[in-house]
Amino acid sequence: MMTTRIYKEVFFEATHRLIHYQGKCFRLHGHQWRVEVWIEGTPDERTGIVLDYNTIKEVVGRFDHQVILNEADPMAECIEKFHPVITTSGDPTSELLAGLIAEMIDAMAAQQGSDARVAKIRVWESASSYAERTYVRQ
Template structure:
């Protein structure tokens, strides 16, 4: 029997869209809302598909972080003073939805969890989100 789960996590993080023409070109922050859907078959006595904490802990790696394109000159400058999460491309909600889905899937695979992340939605404000779907 296939089971589907959903988890919602909120984080605070800043980013900058280096290649954007407009105010998002400047370093700024958001309260990001991340929604994750997964499906598969439960295993063992717990009957848990994925521990919700695994999803939360994976997403929380981005909490209170500065997220920048690895080629952004700000990444090196800010990196002298604190850690910077570096992405392959501008850290848009589109890029982050795909990246978080991949990271959560990798955590499941590494733990031997037979589940598939099927969707990851990243909201960067209350009115806009990007939706990655398998």
């Protein structure tokens, strides 16, 4: 069986804050986030495609122009009155978002009947700072 790796880079704009952080990131602020995803899988016999790049773009796009807050953040309920809020099970750090986005991509691929899975993901919250997760698949 042949495994192939593909790569996709996607950008999104979003606001977040870290309620457990001592410093300026405790305040609501925004970033242009950059997500790099490496996917491994078996190319489809008919199309030759491991996973449609648009699938990755669609998953990451769910975060574009959103407010992302810890579900325990009291600000979430206030903002929700005016704008949808994406809540996370912890502070929405680049580390947490890397894991969340990877899980979402894997779930979408499985839903499409593909064996494609995230092998590596980087979530950049600035031009000089990113979190990276790598996965070893059996």
